Amino acid sequence: MRVALFATCLGDTLFPDAIQATALLLSRLGQDVVFPEAQTCCGQMHVNTGYQREALPLVENHAACFADDSIDAVVVPSGSCTGSIRHQHEIVAERFGRPGLREQVVRSRAKTYELAEFLVDVLGVVDVGATFPHRVTYHPTCHSLRMLRVGDKPLRLLRAVRDIDLVELPEADQCCGFGGTFALKNADTSTAMLSDKLRHIGGTDAEYCTAGDASCLMHIGGGLSRLQTGVGTKHLAEILVATERTIAPKQGAFA
Structure with a gap:
């Protein structure tokens, strides 16, 4: 499966080890992991503070990066960013977006998963072979x-x-x-x-x-x-x- 990793802006800037761990874990489980380099913030912080119109360029960019039909799934090591993609992007697209953006957003949303969801629900894996004696x-x-x-x-x-x-x-x-x-x-x-x-x-x-x-x-x-x-x-x-x-x-x- 070709899996795109969405790093999130907080992960990229402050928690890179978590992002690298996600990529390595998915690769170990046999996934073809890709990283769209044009990705940026999902716009959650803008929408949550009332700046929906200002979030539009971020929603457009996210859809352009991840709606690609060559990508089978998008994995996000963040519940809050996954929630934004699933529940906020369509609202922004409908209110302020150009024609066709909503369809892009819906395609991206449909294949976006929080990490634990993807492992258990999509891959059907619970034991990933980890060891952590703590x-x-x-x-x-x-x-x-x-x-x-x-x-x-x-x-x-x-x-x-x-x-x-x-x-x-x-x-x-x-x-x-x-x-x-x-x-x-x-x-x-x-x-x-x-x-x-x-x-x-x-x-x-x-x-x-x-x-x-x-x-x-x-x-x-x-x-x-x-x-x-x-x-x-x-x-x-x-x-x-x-x-x-x-x-x-x-x-x-x-x-």
């Missing part, structure tokens, strides 16, 4: 949980990882408080929500907190680092790609 807890991000409804797919993938000690996160379904510009516009509320999340993570005695969204990991990881907890964060893809050869010592909150 105590880990999983935070299900809001977009993946509520918008995409990925359910327990990430947990099923994690449970199949060899040597992992996977511990349940109390009140896992509660938001970490990031929410993009929500964390900036409502800093006090965001900080209070993050404090609850960090307290629950700390109660698990986990070495790592993992999630499928770099944005939530950035927020959570920042809090863990400021408190000097020694708890690290890793994107789901980084754990799923780990083998006995690739395991490295933990190096802090963003290890």
Whole structure:
């Protein structure tokens, strides 16, 4: 299957290891991974803050990159960006786009998958051959949980990882408080929500907190680092790609 990887702007600029892990994981599973170099931001942050018209060039560019019929699937290591592509792009295209853009957007949307969705639902894989001998807890991000409804797919993938000690996160379904510009516009509320999340993570005695969204990991990881907890964060893809050869010592909150 020819699979296009959408890196997301946050992944590209701040979490390149997660993007590289996704590409390597897909390649190991026999996929022909391609990376359209013209890709940029999906426009989520513009739409979420009310700038739908300003998001149009980004939606147009995304459709041009990924609606290509030679691409069988588009994999995104981010629930929030996947949600934007599926639910926001068509709205922007209908309101402000040129004729034909909506059809391009619909074609792109139909073959776009969050990483765990693609592995479990499309490839039918749960055990990806990973090994990760650490105590880990999983935070299900809001977009993946509520918008995409990925359910327990990430947990099923994690449970199949060899040597992992996977511990349940109390009140896992509660938001970490990031929410993009929500964390900036409502800093006090965001900080209070993050404090609850960090307290629950700390109660698990986990070495790592993992999630499928770099944005939530950035927020959570920042809090863990400021408190000097020694708890690290890793994107789901980084754990799923780990083998006995690739395991490295933990190096802090963003290890």
